[in-house]
Amino acid sequence: MNRIEKKLALLKEAGHKAFITYMTAGLPDMDRCADVIRAQEEAGTDILELGIPFSDPVADGPVIQDASFRSIQKGTNLKKVFDLVEKLRIEGCQIPIVFMMYYNTISFYGIAAFVAKCASVGVDGLIIPDLPYEEQGNLKKVIDKTQDAPILVPLVSPVSKQRIPMLLKDAKGFVYCVSSMGVTGQEATFHKDILQYLQKVKSVSKIPVMMGFGIRTAQDIVPMGDVIDGCIVGSYFIQLMEKNNYNLEVIKEYITTFKNEMNGVK
Amino acid sequence: MSESYYGEYGGQFVSEALMNTLHELEEAFHEACKDPEFMKEYHYYLKEYVGRETPLTLANRLSEKYGCKIYLKREDLNHTGAHKINNVIGQILLARRMGKTKVIAETGAGQHGVATATGAALFNMECTVYMGTEDIERQHLNVMRMEMLGAKVIGVQSGSNTLKDATNEAIRTWAKTAEDTFYIIGSAVGPHPYPMMVKEFQRIISVEARKQFMEKENRLPDTVIACVGGGSNSIGMFAEFIQDTEVELIGVEAAGMGIASGKHAAALAAGKAGILHGMRSYLLQDDDGNVKLAHSISAGLDYPGVGPEHAYLNDIKRVKYVSVTDEEAMEALSELCRMEGIIPAIESAHALAYALKKAKTMKKNQAIVLCLSGRGDKDAATIEAYFNGEDYLN
Numbered sequence: 001m002n003r004i005e006k007k008l009a010l011l012k013e014a015g016h017k018a019f020i021t022y023m024t025a026g027l028p029d030m031d032r033c034a035d036v037i038r039a040q041e042e043a044g045t046d047i048l049e050l051g052i053p054f055s056d057p058v059a060d061g062p063v064i065q066d067a068s069f070r071s072i073q074k075g076t077n078l079k080k081v082f083d084l085v086e087k088l089r090i091e092g093c094q095i096p097i098v099f100m101m102y103y104n105t106i107s108f109y110g111i112a113a114f115v116a117k118c119a120s121v122g123v124d125g126l127i128i129p130d131l132p133y134e135e136q137g138n139l140k141k142v143i144d145k146t147q148d149a150p151i152l153v154p155l156v157s158p159v160s161k162q163r164i165p166m167l168l169k170d171a172k173g174f175v176y177c178v179s180s181m182g183v184t185g186q187e188a189t190f191h192k193d194i195l196q197y198l199q200k201v202k203s204v205s206k207i208p209v210m211m212g213f214g215i216r217t218a219q220d221i222v223p224m225g226d227v228i229d230g231c232i233v234g235s236y237f238i239q240l241m242e243k244n245n246y247n248l249e250v251i252k253e254y255i256t257t258f259k260n261e262m263n264g265v266k
Numbered sequence: 267m268s269e270s271y272y273g274e275y276g277g278q279f280v281s282e283a284l285m286n287t288l289h290e291l292e293e294a295f296h297e298a299c300k301d302p303e304f305m306k307e308y309h310y311y312l313k314e315y316v317g318r319e320t321p322l323t324l325a326n327r328l329s330e331k332y333g334c335k336i337y338l339k340r341e342d343l344n345h346t347g348a349h350k351i352n353n354v355i356g357q358i359l360l361a362r363r364m365g366k367t368k369v370i371a372e373t374g375a376g377q378h379g380v381a382t383a384t385g386a387a388l389f390n391m392e393c394t395v396y397m398g399t400e401d402i403e404r405q406h407l408n409v410m411r412m413e414m415l416g417a418k419v420i421g422v423q424s425g426s427n428t429l430k431d432a433t434n435e436a437i438r439t440w441a442k443t444a445e446d447t448f449y450i451i452g453s454a455v456g457p458h459p460y461p462m463m464v465k466e467f468q469r470i471i472s473v474e475a476r477k478q479f480m481e482k483e484n485r486l487p488d489t490v491i492a493c494v495g496g497g498s499n500s501i502g503m504f505a506e507f508i509q510d511t512e513v514e515l516i517g518v519e520a521a522g523m524g525i526a527s528g529k530h531a532a533a534l535a536a537g538k539a540g541i542l543h544g545m546r547s548y549l550l551q552d553d554d555g556n557v558k559l560a561h562s563i564s565a566g567l568d569y570p571g572v573g574p575e576h577a578y579l580n581d582i583k584r585v586k587y588v589s590v591t592d593e594e595a596m597e598a599l600s601e602l603c604r605m606e607g608i609i610p611a612i613e614s615a616h617a618l619a620y621a622l623k624k625a626k627t628m629k630k631n632q633a634i635v636l637c638l639s640g641r642g643d644k645d646a647a648t649i650e651a652y653f654n655g656e657d658y659l660n
Contacts, residue, residue, distance in 0.1 A: 055425060055556035056542055058437045059281050065424060077554035103279055104541040108555025130279045130541065134270075157283035159445070167282070181283055182442030 018230025026076030043252035059129035098125035158191035218261035270458035275574035332625035348640030356467030361448035374429030375566035376408025378452025383417035453496025454573030457544030468502025497573035499639035520562035521589035531560035611640035
């Protein structure tokens with residue numbers, strides 16, 4: 001069973017919501033990036049979204065744009081991130097890992113080679129913000145015939161409306177609901193119809209529904225608490241790590257606090 | 267594949283949040299094209315406001331010197347000084363028809379930004395233009411023009427600080443604001459239906475040129491030449507000639523300091539298929555699949571990709587794509603100034619440079635039609651610096 005599905009099944013059993021973090025791979029450098037991932041697993045991050053830096057991140061706001069740019073300057077590329085995941089898995093790291101990346105990076109690597117490599121090193125899922133449903137055919141074909149292939153996580157937006165059933169048909173893993181129009185990291189300015197929209201997705205979805213974009217603390221998702229099955233923190237998490245020079249204790253503290261507050265654990 | 271593709275190029279590589287917007291746009295565009303009232307209005311503004319039709323000028327002295335007839339399609343004589351306004355009028359009328367009140371645009375040389383600011387003033391819309399900070403510096407005149415026209419110019423400082431980055435920022439803003447904002451893309455790039463729309467609104471160039479040439483020469487031209495950055499003037503210039511298989515079509519990319527130097531903007535000559543700005547097309551990329559910075563003395567050609575239909579026309583060999591260097595383009599620019607009394611945009615000078623080379627291989631009674639896509643006023647500072655041997659910007 002895919003690590004994402006396994007983890008989500010366990011959370012469901014416990015009645016807990018999923019806590020997902022995003023970090024740009026290769027920051028502050030490859031070795032310390034591995035340390036952060038290990039610390040996150042220890043602190044209880046349920047799923048890790050690992051950003052593969054790309055030169056033209058059109059779905060990202062300033063924080064992740066800047067992180068991508070700095071990571072590329074440090075020499076991060078897809079091959080090195082595969083090596084990182086491979087090393088972590090060999091050491092016994094079991095945290096579900098989802099690559100967040102732009103389609104050109106996959107296309108350049110070669111779709112078949114990319115999916116095979118994900119399966120062999122242990123990448124569990126893919127979030128590709130510039131690959132909408134209509135363009136997913138080529139990638140899905142390869143995923144469908146590859147054993148242990150990563151799950152392609154469907155993205156849904158506040159304006160997806162009548163497209164929602166189509167987007168969720170045959171979807172696996174979890175649904176990524178974008179909380180606002182536009183790009184990552186907009187500080188809890190959720191779309192005006194956020195609740196109705198999440199309820200609509202929840203009513204159609206057979207898999208857990210996660211919300212991302214603009215979330216900073218567990219407080220931010222209290223209004224949606226009854227609807228969603230978890231949330232993703234990205235830009236804020238990066239800022240927190242940057243501000244504290246990637247101090248592992250601060251990172252762990254943030255994760256523990258967020259999870260406890262979200263799940264009502266005192 | 268669907269109509270969103272030209273062979274294996276094109277498509278709609280945008281975030282889910284924009285998919286409904288693109289479908290609405292596609293539908294509105296098809297309906298508008300079928301609506302005689304819409305097309306009548308479009309042509310009304312082209313005639314009464316833009317000043318079409320533009321002349322097809324026989325460049326007498328150049329023809330004599332280089333040994334075949336050289337005709338210039340004078341897009342430089344359009345209101346605002348380039349072909350960009352043709353497309354802006356079309357898209358802004360469409361925006362109005364769709365009930366949008368705000369428009370945004372990206373711009374490289376500033377010509378599309380000026381055209382959009384102009385259209386926005388004409389139709390009383392709020393206009394924001396995204397422009398790389400490097401382009402703001404080398405195209406200062408156009409920045410002033412946009413501001414005079416009431417547009418807000420936002421400097422984009424990320425990546426190369428040029429057209430590519432301005433486009434990224436415009437796409438981000440569009441994704442946030444698509445509910446009331448229309449994104450006017452100026453080049454034949456972007457997700458479907460943009461490349462198709464831009465072609466239709468620039469088609470007027472070849473509709474006129476083909477008719478004018480027939481009237482003058484009672485036959486079709488031997489060769490048609492246009493410069494290619496994203497490829498809007500060229501796709502407009504080629505559109506009506508694509509079916510005329512006896513007419514040779516040539517697109518001229520910017521070779522910058524030479525293809526071998528790596529400092530160029532020749533996506534078709536040296537790129538490989540990739541995905542950027544919502545489309546799959548030829549793209550300059552590094553060894554990791556990141557987009558490589560383009561280089562050209564011409565801000566309007568300084569783009570690492572190319573419109574998807576050009577990628578297709580290249581693969582099926584209907585259009586031959588070549589490239590000329592900064593130096594060759596500037597020589598041709600000077601030649602046109604002194605021999606014909608026309609100061610061309612540096613973009614257009616690329617097409618001219620190849621036309622002059624090509625002319626030498628042709629017979630006296632043969633004819634080239636080239637698209638003089640814009641005038642060179644905006645480039646005065648760059649031209650001066652270049653000929654003074656100073657470090658020109660970029």
